[in-house]
Amino acid sequence: MAERPRTPLRDPGAVPAVREDLRSGLPAVEAERHVTDWGRSERVEAVVDRLAVDFLYRLWFRVSVEGIEHVPARGGALVVSNHSGALPPDAAMIAKAIKEEHPRPRPLHLTVEHFFKGYPGFSMLLPKLGAVPAHPANVHRLLWDEQQLVLVFPEGRKGTEKLYKDRYRLRRFGRGGFVQAAMRARAPIVPVAVVGAEEAQPVFAQLSLLQRLTGLLYVPLTPTFPHLGPLGMLGYLPAKFTIRFMEPIPTDDLGDEPWEDQALVQTIAHDVRARIQDELDDMLAQRASVWLG
Amino acid sequence: MRARRILITGVATHWGGALARALEADPEIEAIVGIDREDPVVELERTEFVRVGAQHQLLRRILRAARIDAVIDTRMIVDSTTAAPRAAHENNIIGTMELLAACSSTDEPPALVFKSSAHWYGCNQDDPAYFTEDMSPRNRPRTALQRDIVEAEAAVVEYAERHPQTPVAVLRFVNVLGPGLRTSHTDLLGLPAVPAILGFDPRYQFVHEDDVVGALGHALREGLHGTYNCAADGVLAWSEVAGLLGKLPAPILSPWGTGLSAAALRPLGIRIPPEMLRQLRFGRAVDNRALKATGHRLRYTTRETVLKLREHQRLRPLRSRMGEPYRYEREVEEFLRRSPAAQGALGAPAGASGVGRLGPAGGFDALEAEEVVAVLDALDPASLQALRAHEAGNAARPRVLAAIDALIAGRG
Structure with missing residues (x-):
């Protein structure tokens, strides 16, 4: 008994160095199940895909995809995108793009605010479609332990709240938490620029009174919402979507524990933000028509 | 050491x-x-x-x-x-x-x-x-x-x-x-439909x-x-747990004022403690x-654990006629342990399997043939004979009869 290495009780056989080797301990996939341990359901995803996503992707938004080869075929990677729209269609379109265009399609996990876990309905539906709460531990497990693709919107709420007049102007990128997550998992960052989402669901104003009454994160005024009822949230205009994946930024060559270096984290966060903004400006300059591309 | x-x-x-x-x-x-x-x-x-x-x-x-x-x-x-x-x-x-x-x-x-x-x-x-x-x-x-x-x-x-x-x-x-355990979760999962909070499907x-x-x-x-x-x-969704038990989730708890709607269920004998309400959310x-x-x-994985519970729930009617439950009697235990007269009498505890004694009584015919076959191993020869007679007289499912015969032949 006494020869066993002693670790503090609060921190079990799980000093970080040990924990990194726990990948082999991941539970095996049970083939009989159609729901993953994260709550993602193949069936629900398939139904939503058939009912809405497929139609939006092909016919409504006529999504064109560039640089799909920049999405790694294996290993964890953090996909970072600009964000907009009241009920943002961009996440679904990015996931669909990887599913349709990539030579080795992989599921994409989307991080969402903790708010949704506590709101009835959303709490039930979002995990079934591959959303996970944006907790650093969740992102780390997905990227490092499970080697999955994770999509984050560093603008978060600030992106979805912004009005039509501010379209394609990236908000602040949080405190660089997404960069730290990628560094810890030694996963590359894949920046993505999405054009079209801002026009698909322009937000003219934020209705703060309704927001307080419903307890929702925000209640936007869009061409179809709220006067056409809750389903008006799905009222998208047929803007032409272009999704451009950019060259991955590696994070495994930055030395020991780069996430402790706040300056480096901020530099990379700014760099990612600048790349996406430049790319957006470039794509907007090339675009002849909002509706036809 | x-x-x-x-x-x-x-x-x-x-x-x-x-x-x-x-x-x-x-x-x-x-x-x-x-x-x-x-x-x-x-x-x-x-x-x-x-x-x-x-x-x-x-x-x-x-x-x-x-x-x-x-x-x-x-x-x-x-x-x-x-x-x-x-x-x-x-x-x-x-x-x-x-x-x-x-x-x-x-x-x-x-x-x-x-x-x-x-x-x-x-x-x-x-x-x-x-x-x-x-x-x-x-x-x-x-x-x-x-x-x-x-x-x-x-x-x-x-x-x-x-x-x-x-x-x-x-x-x-x-x-x-587990079959030997009664918790507020086994109680809840034992209901005809599994209560849930409307709009939530927790992991x-x-x-x-x-x-x-x-x-x-x-x-x-x-x-x-x-x-x-x-x-x-393995982590299951609550609806998945219900499905594995062959039941439907019943979203009878309201998302707002959940404590109140849980309190309204208490007269029906459904007790949901506060820590469980949080888990259900x-x-x-x-x-x-x-x-x-x-x-x-x-x-066992989580899924297998739930399936074990299902097996237990389906077999419960069979276990109604088990022997006397064990009662601790100090004098008897003292005698068995200390007395020179007690020589190895303290054998393996009886009734450990839970299906030790089986009456060919109610509930049996409701089971699927596979389920019956699955429990046969646990039965003693007398019960097997009785069960065979009962089966032959009633449903007479060939699978069950064949399995019992094979078992009797194997043991004899």
Whole structure:
């Protein structure tokens, strides 16, 4: 008994160095199940895909995809995108793009605010479609332990709240938490620029009174919402979507524990933000028509 | 050095009893002493039962006299419907303090395996999808149960820090299911439809009762030190749990004012404790890999645990005519252990399988042929004959008859 290495009780056989080797301990996939341990359901995803996503992707938004080869075929990677729209269609379109265009399609996990876990309905539906709460531990497990693709919107709420007049102007990128997550998992960052989402669901104003009454994160005024009822949230205009994946930024060559270096984290966060903004400006300059591309 | 002389607290609880029986089978363990306030509910072979409450002077005398070198504490109440709040507090806090005081005051403080619960982490909106042992709850405890568990564990950590040479393992178990166990979860899952909160489908993780006993034994044998989560592999959605049990989820709890709608169910005999309401809203899962890395293997996944429960639920009608339940009689146990006249009479406890005696009575015909075939092994020859006669006279399913005949032929 006494020869066993002693670790503090609060921190079990799980000093970080040990924990990194726990990948082999991941539970095996049970083939009989159609729901993953994260709550993602193949069936629900398939139904939503058939009912809405497929139609939006092909016919409504006529999504064109560039640089799909920049999405790694294996290993964890953090996909970072600009964000907009009241009920943002961009996440679904990015996931669909990887599913349709990539030579080795992989599921994409989307991080969402903790708010949704506590709101009835959303709490039930979002995990079934591959959303996970944006907790650093969740992102780390997905990227490092499970080697999955994770999509984050560093603008978060600030992106979805912004009005039509501010379209394609990236908000602040949080405190660089997404960069730290990628560094810890030694996963590359894949920046993505999405054009079209801002026009698909322009937000003219934020209705703060309704927001307080419903307890929702925000209640936007869009061409179809709220006067056409809750389903008006799905009222998208047929803007032409272009999704451009950019060259991955590696994070495994930055030395020991780069996430402790706040300056480096901020530099990379700014760099990612600048790349996406430049790319957006470039794509907007090339675009002849909002509706036809 | 391996622990050879064991003290099990809470031996009258389901865990204590099951654990004592499991350890009795280990020849390397010299002595097992079981203590509790109540009489044990299972027949114990060589475990010495002492009826004692949590008084550290008495406990210390027992620890010294029996030269105990390891204590397994299975006494914690982790389901707030099983005891009144005051009694649970008394047991979880005061009981732990007294036990630790007794352990500390021996010359060589014994190793400790402490059965705790994942309720330690609480259950909140901003929780991670998997708790690891090094995370601590970000919010203040929301339920009395969680408060007690947090406080009891803190006392155990203090014990470990005061005796740095003594291995102390804290095992945090997620919700347990199993045929021998009644918890508020098995009660809820036993209803015709499984209650849920409207608009929520939480993630749930279970562990089978046999795996709980296995993990406690593993911690003892390996002299584990540290805090470990213990949960089965796999996390299910609540709707998935209902589906595996062949039931529909019934979203009868309202998303707002959930406590009120739960209170409205109490006259119907449905009791949902506050910690469970939080789980039904937010769900919870823990990372079980640290314990696995110590070489422990769990027998069942979460899914298999739920399927085991289903099997138990379907077979329950068959078990109605079991023999007399075990009753602890001090004089009889004394006689069996001490009297020179009792020679090996203390055989294997009877009725262990639960389907020991089977009456070919009601409920049987409702079972599927496969289910009947699955339980045949557990039956004694007389019951088999009776069952064959019953089957031939009623449904006369060829599969069942063939299986019984094969079994009778094989045994004869």
